[in-house]
Amino acid sequence: MGFIQTAPVLANTYLDDRVLRSWLRRVLPAQVLADHEGRLGEFGELAANEWYPQQLAQRHLEPRHVPFDAFGQRIDHVELSPFWREAPAIAAKWGLIALGQDDWLAQHGRPLQFAFNYLFHPSSELFSCPLAMTDGALKVLQDSDNKALIDRAVPRLLSRDPKQFWISGQWMTETSGGSDVSGSETIARQDERGRWRLSGRKWFASAITSDIALLLARPEKNPAGADGLALFYLEPRKSDGRLRNITIDRLKDKLGTRKLPTAEIHLDNTPAELVGDSKHGVRAIAPMLNVTRLWNAVCAVSAMRRGLTLARDYATRRVVFAQPLIDQPLHQETLADLQAEFEGMFHLTFYAVELMGRIENGQHDDASVHLLRLITPIVKLTTAKSATHALSEVIESFGGAGYCEDTGLPGLLRDTQVLPIWEGTTNVLALDVIKALKQIGGLQHWLTAIRTLTSPITLPELEGVVKQVRESATAVAEWIQKRSRSRDELPAGARGLAMTMGRTLALALLAQHAEWSFRTEHDPRTLHAARRFARLGCNRLTDTVAIEARTLSSDIYA
Ligand code: MFK
Numbered sequence: 001m002g003f004i005q006t007a008p009v010l011a012n013t014y015l016d017d018r019v020l021r022s023w024l025r026r027v028l029p030a031q032v033l034a035d036h037e038g039r040l041g042e043f044g045e046l047a048a049n050e051w052y053p054q055q056l057a058q059r060h061l062e063p064r065h066v067p068f069d070a071f072g073q074r075i076d077h078v079e080l081s082p083f084w085r086e087a088p089a090i091a092a093k094w095g096l097i098a099l100g101q102d103d104w105l106a107q108h109g110r111p112l113q114f115a116f117n118y119l120f121h122p123s124s125e126l127f128s129c130p131l132a133m134t135d136g137a138l139k140v141l142q143d144s145d146n147k148a149l150i151d152r153a154v155p156r157l158l159s160r161d162p163k164q165f166w167i168s169g170q171w172m173t174e175t176s177g178g179s180d181v182s183g184s185e186t187i188a189r190q191d192e193r194g195r196w197r198l199s200g201r202k203w204f205a206s207a208i209t210s211d212i213a214l215l216l217a218r219p220e221k222n223p224a225g226a227d228g229l230a231l232f233y234l235e236p237r238k239s240d241g242r243l244r245n246i247t248i249d250r251l252k253d254k255l256g257t258r259k260l261p262t263a264e265i266h267l268d269n270t271p272a273e274l275v276g277d278s279k280h281g282v283r284a285i286a287p288m289l290n291v292t293r294l295w296n297a298v299c300a301v302s303a304m305r306r307g308l309t310l311a312r313d314y315a316t317r318r319v320v321f322a323q324p325l326i327d328q329p330l331h332q333e334t335l336a337d338l339q340a341e342f343e344g345m346f347h348l349t350f351y352a353v354e355l356m357g358r359i360e361n362g363q364h365d366d367a368s369v370h371l372l373r374l375i376t377p378i379v380k381l382t383t384a385k386s387a388t389h390a391l392s393e394v395i396e397s398f399g400g401a402g403y404c405e406d407t408g409l410p411g412l413l414r415d416t417q418v419l420p421i422w423e424g425t426t427n428v429l430a431l432d433v434i435k436a437l438k439q440i441g442g443l444q445h446w447l448t449a450i451r452t453l454t455s456p457i458t459l460p461e462l463e464g465v466v467k468q469v470r471e472s473a474t475a476v477a478e479w480i481q482k483r484s485r486s487r488d489e490l491p492a493g494a495r496g497l498a499m500t501m502g503r504t505l506a507l508a509l510l511a512q513h514a515e516w517s518f519r520t521e522h523d524p525r526t527l528h529a530a531r532r533f534a535r536l537g538c539n540r541l542t543d544t545v546a547i548e549a550r551t552l553s554s555d556i557y558a
Contacts, residue, residue, distance in 0.1 A: 005401070008314040010052055010306075013119050014044025017305065018525065019346050020115060026516050027354055032108050043094060044119050051123035054083060056408045063261035065251045076248040078209055078261050087127040092165035096120065097134055098158045100357075110357030111350065114298050121299045122306035125259035126415060130167040130207035132295030136288030137168035137214050140231070143287055144276045149233055153212055166211035169236075170288060171265075173204040179428045181282060182226035186217040186267060188274075197245075197269040198232060206422075208248060208263035211235065214288060216281040217272070229281035234272040245270040256414025290373075292423050293380040294356060297349040300387035303416045304342045307394035310409070311335060314398060334397060338390055340532035345383045347509035348502060352379045370440035371449055375505065377429035377436065381495075382502030384419035385426060391416045430494035433501070443477055446501060453508040457515050461527055465511045465534045472504040472538040479541045492544040503538040 014020070024033055058081060066077040091097065099105070100113035121128040138157045141150055156166035176183035186200025198217045205213070212235050222228035238244050249264040276284055312335060315325035325331045355372050391413040395402035402409045420426050437443065450473045454466045479497065483489040490497075510533055514526040551557065 006317045007407075008310045008317065010048040010309065010313070012041065012044040012049075013047045013123075013306075013309075014040045016044070016048075016309065017119075018523075019305070019343055020118065022517055022521060022523070022526070023347070023350055023513065024111065024115060025521070026513065027111055027350075028108055032105065032112075036112055039094075040115065040119070043116055047119050047123040051083065055123060055125055056406075058082060059405070059408065059411060062258050063251060065248055065261075065263070067248070074247070076243050076246070078248070078251070078263075080209060080261065081125060081259050083125045084127060084209075084259060084261075087124065088165055088167060089162035091127070091131055091167075092160050092162045095160050096131055097138065098160050100135065101138075101158060101360075107354075107357040107361040107363075110353050110360065114294075114350065114353045117295070118298050118302040118305075121302040122412065122415075126257045127260075128295065128299050129257065129260050130169070130210055132292045132299075133170045133207065133210070133288075134166070134168045135295065136170060136291035137212065139291050140214060140275065140285060140288045141233070144284075146273070146275055149273060149275065153233070156211070167207065169205060169207050169210035169213035170285075170292070171202040171205045171213050171215035172285065173202065175201060175203045178204065179425060181216060181229070182224075184216050184218060184229055186215070188217040188219045188230060188232065188272070189269075191269075196232065196272045196274055198234070198267045198272050199269055200267050202265050202267065204252065204262055204422075205265050206260060206262045208236075208251075208261050208265065211237070214275070214285060215272075216285065219278050222279060226282045227279055230278045231275040231281040231284040232272040233275050234270060236270075255417060256411065257418050258411075258414075289423060290376045293376050293429075294349075294352055296419055296423050297345075297352065297379045297383040300383035300416070300419050301342065301346045301349050303412060303419075304338075304345060304387050304390045307391050307409070307412055308335070308338050308342055311338070311394045311397045331397070334393065336528075336532060337536060338393055340529045341386055341390060341536060343526065343529040344503070344506035344510050344533040345386050347513055348379055348506040349383055351505070351509050352376060367445050367448070371445040374433065374436045374440055374446060375501075377424065377432040378498050378502045378505070380423065381420065381426045381429040381498055382506070385499070387416050387419055388413075426495060430498040431491055433498045434490055434494050437480075443480060446505070447473060447477065450505065450508050453505075453512045457511055459515050459518060459527070461518075462511050462514060462530065465507060465514075465530050468534050468538065469504055469508045469511065472500060472507070475539055475541060476500055476504065488546060489544055492546065492549065493542050496540045496542040499540040500538060503540065507533055507538055 061081045063081065064079040066075060066079060069075045094116060096117055099116065100109050102109045105112060117128060117131065134157055138154060141154055156164055157168065159165040172181055174184050174186065176185060186198055188196050188198050191197055200217065212233060215232055216229045217232055218228050219230055236243055236246055245268045247266045249266060252262040254262065315331060315335065318325045352372065352375055355368060359368050359372060395409050395413055398409060401407055424432065450469060454469050457466050510526060510530040514530040517523045517526045
């Protein structure tokens, strides 16, 4: 037998993660971190050495839809992968939802909850998806005035007891639109007993095995358009496990997220509860979207971290041209760029997580609430794009091996490619940033955040970085100012604007952490990351030229 290449090895994903651990040391009180470090280490061990190998070994075991039983009875059974059968119990036991609302942890609950889920995502066969939706549903129900639904569902969603724990779906998308839900065709009617019943077709019902779902439907006398939609709650299954007036037409044949059972379904007089108002369903479900968008970002940085860890380990084991890859200057440049990009995206994401924790635990002043409203779509779209690019580079860094399914790497890329799509595409979220800017009265909260982060920085090594952050922030303000009176220019350039705002904030956050880590931990690595991220650049602002865009997008010369 000739040469055999050693495979990359995944170490304990918590103990091995300098960036996460350093961030937790900065943001959590020492006692809170000390109380949880053991469990984070245990969880990181399971993620690396139990769940990830199981996922690789069982990569062919995808969910299967069994529409009929042997005698022709419609059963719509969905067979799940072994890990998916076990995952709800893991989530309950480890408090993957409950931690975020632990009274005792107060604002520290969210950072801890998302730290665990960040460790979980790339070893979870995308069970992070129903967890995100569960967390979002929890928020919507808790914010509603519907005491009956709160009493019924909230304790289940927050339960740490696997027998009690429920997960939620979020069924918004219809054939008429995923981004624009205003044309939703599902109709809600009240039966003779006044109970709501829904009929229609949902086109992307993810985690179809969920215990509950939140969805939009139009009460039959309501007007067309988004405002006429209302938010409903339903429990899809009866106590015997059979679906309740729901037919699964088929499971989606998706590019990635293949362990996640996403279904096309029909509702036929399916009983449901109105969550609140019989109109304004989009407004009512928006808090759920904002939670899942943050989860999306956490999953993006988590996937970046997993890919990078494997690529780095592989580079220490792979010798070419008489030298380990890790010692070769060009490969070092490639991995260093990825690491800097990852660190920027990590701090951007977890800044939003920390802000959410503070707002939910008392700091609900207008400035914080407005800042979170504005940065949520920015964080989601910036991290999702960055992660898809990073995972593509990771694959390439393995050469041909990275292109082979049994390394597990192609799956990592495919699962990441969903992140810029679901929960709002990059363009839809960029337009949401424009809407948010209008709602909250402009840039001032974002500019204040940038100033607050950079003003205390005194390390001379960060002078250039801080200068760049400030120049980029000024460029953003000027760009908006110049286009504020144009009807089309602002939306046409929204993607570049949102990316620039995301990257500028990320750089400010990297600088803040670099200063802290250098002074407190005597570790210069975040400093290096900040300077490199600065060289990768923040400014993605574009001068849009309408005639060019019209001509080239249609490729018609008129
Ligand atoms: C692993 C992590 C992720 C896991 C999740 C996986 C699950 C996958 C399943 C799915 O993909 S579910 C589908 C996800 N779908 C979307 O994310 C929809 C994307 N489209 C949008 O976000 C559009 O912008 C939107 C549908 C919201 C636009 O609809 P409209 O009809 O033009 O609404 P409009 O006028 O923008 O907003 C209506 C109201 O909602 C307004 O309030 P008012 O009625 O008081 O004026 C808005 O302010 C409010 N609103 C909209 N978006 C908001 C919001 N409020 C707060 N935050 C937001 N993000």
